[in-house]
Amino acid sequence: KAGVTQTPRYLIKTRGQQVTLSCSPISGHRSVSWYQQTPGQGLQFLFEYFSETQRNKGNFPGRFSGRQFSNSRSEMNVSTLELGDSALYLCASSSGAGAFSNTGELFFGEGSRLTVL
Amino acid sequence: AQKVTQAQTEISVVEKEDVTLDCVYETRDTTYYLFWYKQPPSGELVFLIRRNSFDEQNEISGRYSWNFQKSTSSFNFTITASQVVDSAVYFCALIQTGANNLFFGTGTRLTVIP
Numbered sequence: 001k002a003g004v005t006q007t008p009r010y011l012i013k014t015r016g017q018q019v020t021l022s023c024s025p026i027s028g029h030r031s032v033s034w035y036q037q038t039p040g041q042g043l044q045f046l047f048e049y050f051s052e053t054q055r056n057k058g059n060f061p062g063r064f065s066g067r068q069f070s071n072s073r074s075e076m077n078v079s080t081l082e083l084g085d086s087a088l089y090l091c092a093s094s095s096g097a098g099a100f101s102n103t104g105e106l107f108f109g110e111g112s113r114l115t116v117l
Numbered sequence: 118a119q120k121v122t123q124a125q126t127e128i129s130v131v132e133k134e135d136v137t138l139d140c141v142y143e144t145r146d147t148t149y150y151l152f153w154y155k156q157p158p159s160g161e162l163v164f165l166i167r168r169n170s171f172d173e174q175n176e177i178s179g180r181y182s183w184n185f186q187k188s189t190s191s192f193n194f195t196i197t198a199s200q201v202v203d204s205a206v207y208f209c210a211l212i213q214t215g216a217n218n219l220f221f222g223t224g225t226r227l228t229v230i231p
Contacts, residue, residue, distance in 0.1 A: 004161075033219075043208065043221035058218060088160060106219075108154075108162040 002027065004093050004109035012115045018079040021112045025072050025093030032074040033106065034066060037088040046089075049074055078114075086116045119144045121211050123222035130199050131230050138194045138225045140209030146170075151185065151192045152210040156224070162208065168192065199229045 005024040013019050025032050034046040045058040049068035066076040072093075078085055092106035120143040130136045142151065153165040166176060168185050176183045180197045196203055209222040 042223045043210075045218045045220075056218060090160075090162065092162070105164050105167060106162070107164070110160040113160075 004091055004107050006089075006091050006109035006112050008112055009110065010113050010115075012117060013081050014117050015081055015083060017081050018077060019081060019114060020075055020077045021089055021091075021114075023074045023076075023091030023093075023109060025074070025091075026095075026107055029093035029095050029107070030072050031094040031096060032068055032072065033092050033094070034074070034076050035090040035092065036060075037090060037111070038084075038086070043090075046076065081116045083116050086114060088113050119211055119213060119220045121209050121220050121222035123207075123209055123225050125225045126223070127226045127228070129228045129230060132201060133198050135195060135197050136199050136227065138196075138207050138209075138227065140192045140194065140222060142190050142192065142209070142211045144211060144213055146213040149211060149213045152212075152219075153183065153192075153194050154208045154210060154221075156206040156208060158205070165194075165207075196227075199227075201229050201231050203227060204229045 004026055007022045023032055031050045033048040035043050036046055037043045046060055046064060047054055047066050048056045052068045063079045066074060068074045088111040090108050090111045092108045094106050122141045125139055128136060149170045151168045154162040155165055156162050166183055173185050173187055182195045184193045192209060204227060206224045206226045208224045210219050212219045
């Protein structure tokens with residue numbers, strides 16, 4: 001059974017650009033959540049999607065957005081990139097009705113490492 | 118407010134030593150879940166354990182064991198007879214039931230020296 005797949009694994013952008021990251025969950029999983037990991041702020045929850053609907057959102061500015069498709073694949077977008085957006089972006093999928101509604105067991109991808117110059 | 122504190126930023130041990138990773142949490146809710154995740158160098162977080170607030174039984178899984186004490190709001194993780202493959206960053210996390218935001222601690226980087 002394939003795990004959570006995130007693309008691209010690495011990317012470099014410059015300030016002001018925008019970026020789109022993709023996440024393919026484990027087959028059959030309908031819940032996808034996104035996290036930002038930085039040395040300074042640690043792991044922070046961005047948002048969670050279930051059945052193409054955003055169910056929860058963390059404390060991030062509107063430049064961070066996401067969506068989920070009918071096949072449960074998810075994308076997140078960051079517009080007008082800032083230096084502080086450099087981070088490892090992790091995606092996780094879950095088999096439950098929400099990321100944390102059942103066992104809370106999240107299956108993570110290896111992340112997309114974004115560098116903003 | 119919810120908060121997870123992992124006071125140990127980095128720990129180094131020699132192979133076969135036992136090591137305990139500390140986790141202290143804060144929450145006003147009486148119903149919550151606690152987790153431990155392992156993050157190897159490859160980056161993905163690997164689920165290790167979940168414990169709900171009503172289950173204070175300690176758990177052992179092979180060389181791993183967890184000590185949950187509500188009286189001290191702690192959920193500590195012990196690795197017995199550590200191995201080089203245990204080298205990773207370990208995160209403790211908390212979620213209140215009904216909430217959908219998983220709060221992570223800052224992580225403890227464990228290095229096991231051969």
